[in-house]
Amino acid sequence: ETGVTQSPTHLIKTRGQQVTLRCSSQSGHNTVSWYQQALGQGPQFIFQYYREEENGRGNFPPRFSGLQFPNYSSELNVNALELDDSALYLCASSLAGFSGATGELFFGEGSRLTVL
Amino acid sequence: AQKITQTQPGMFVQEKEAVTLDCTYDTSDPSYGLFWYKQPSSGEMIFLIYQGSYDQQNATEGRYSLNFQKARKSANLVISASQLGDSAMYFCAMRDKIKDRDDKIIFGKGTRLHILP
Numbered sequence: 001e002t003g004v005t006q007s008p009t010h011l012i013k014t015r016g017q018q019v020t021l022r023c024s025s026q027s028g029h030n031t032v033s034w035y036q037q038a039l040g041q042g043p044q045f046i047f048q049y050y051r052e053e054e055n056g057r058g059n060f061p062p063r064f065s066g067l068q069f070p071n072y073s074s075e076l077n078v079n080a081l082e083l084d085d086s087a088l089y090l091c092a093s094s095l096a097g098f099s100g101a102t103g104e105l106f107f108g109e110g111s112r113l114t115v116l
Numbered sequence: 117a118q119k120i121t122q123t124q125p126g127m128f129v130q131e132k133e134a135v136t137l138d139c140t141y142d143t144s145d146p147s148y149g150l151f152w153y154k155q156p157s158s159g160e161m162i163f164l165i166y167q168g169s170y171d172q173q174n175a176t177e178g179r180y181s182l183n184f185q186k187a188r189k190s191a192n193l194v195i196s197a198s199q200l201g202d203s204a205m206y207f208c209a210m211r212d213k214i215k216d217r218d219d220k221i222i223f224g225k226g227t228r229l230h231i232l233p
Binding site for chain 2: 031033040041042043044045048055056058088090092105106107108109110112
């Protein structure tokens with residue numbers, strides 16, 4: 001079991017609403033990445049935060065935004081929800097962007113979002 | 117651009133048998149890293165094994181081994197003596213650069229493995 005915790009575990013929203021997902025990174029990790037996993041697909045990179053700044057972004061619109069706090073925990077915010085935003089949102093923490101070799105990227109169990 | 121291809125959407129294997137999950141990749145970088153992750157129904161992605169492009173030997177971790185064939189750009193996962201607890205989704209993945217650092221992972225679509233008693 002990793003030290004990455006996410007909340008909430010499940011939630012239901014309607015189109016047009018806004019949602020905030022939270023992630024507490026593993027102790028000592030200063031980098032948090034967010035991934036979106038649609039049903040039956042592999043996770044897709046949304047963005048990454050390193051020392052409270054966005055360090056890189058995947059192909060997601062600006063209504064997906066994030067924050068990282070001084071304790072390295074992070075939030076993912078999605079505005080103007082669409083039906084296609086229904087997915088499992090995974091948070092992963094690492095140290096300094098895991099520019100090292102092996103799998104020092106630890107995932108939480110995810111937040112499952114359903115948009116009606 | 118980096119790409120991971122997993123062509124087996126699902127597999128059924130008898131308990132205690134060995135199983136091979138296929139993965140091919142595409143990259144123009146001479147230096148790259150390949151991963152396999154396991155995702156049980158709980159949703160968490162569990163790291164299984166890593167192979168660096170310059171590693172001379174195939175990676176092994178307990179019952180997991182990676183059959184790395186660089187010329188063919190394939191990185192198949194072999195699970196020996198399968199167990200019921202191995203039933204899960206398995207993802208092949210590759211590191212990809214952000215701002216000249218290896219900072220994110222791209223995933224294949226996954227293979228759902230069912231172990232039969």
